[in-house]
Amino acid sequence: MKKLYITRTAPNPRKALILLASKGIDVDDMDDIDVVDIDFAAKEQMSEAFTKINPMQTVPVLTLDDGTVLNDSQAVCEYLDRVYGERSVMGNDVVQRAQVCSMRRIAEFEVLYNLMLAFQHSHPSKAQRVEQVPEFVAPSIARAVKALAYFETSLEGHDYLVGDQLSFADIVLYLGLDFGKALKVDPTAHGENLAQFYARMHERFSIKKMAKAKPTEANE
């Protein structure tokens, strides 16, 4: 059985969950993948058992039946995209694939990554993980916000960043916007196109919307 290690509230594992959901697949209903929830509050990502699986102590991780370990969200998502569902969210032809790649990397490195950096350098829960430099926080947020103007323009007259259908670039941009809320960056305050894009994506893929139905004593 394959195993997918995730934390459902964290942006990088959410990429995998949203990718599958966008193809109509509920990760908890997959016949050949067991989901393993990693609890950050309990520091499970730092445990000896998980460190053996991924020495980087990060999620997501996908382990395959032959023992292959994929320990990066891009790799996990490339695999899931090719193996499950009918259409590719990475792009359906060579040019579209390249366009999705380009948009995804800008969303990742300019928006999501800078916001994650700001979080890591400011949030007490990350003090054990990185040597926190408070001076990094404001410039990292400012850099992410500056890049949003590019996406506001790109979305003019379009629902999605590439072509007329949802791609992995949209998923990463949405996660950047959603994560920004933890740093008081309002996803609806950087242009009308982005605000509408965020509202559409949030309606489908918010953490609340995708929360696993917790079994209760009554329905166990």
Ligand SMILES: N[C@@H](CCC(=O)N[C@@H](CS)C(=O)NCC(=O)O)C(=O)O
């Ligand atoms: N390059 C990795 C980064 C993964 C990453 O940073 N994941 C975060 C969650 S979004 C994590 O596991 N953090 C663990 C921690 O903060 O202790 C990827 O994209 O998979």
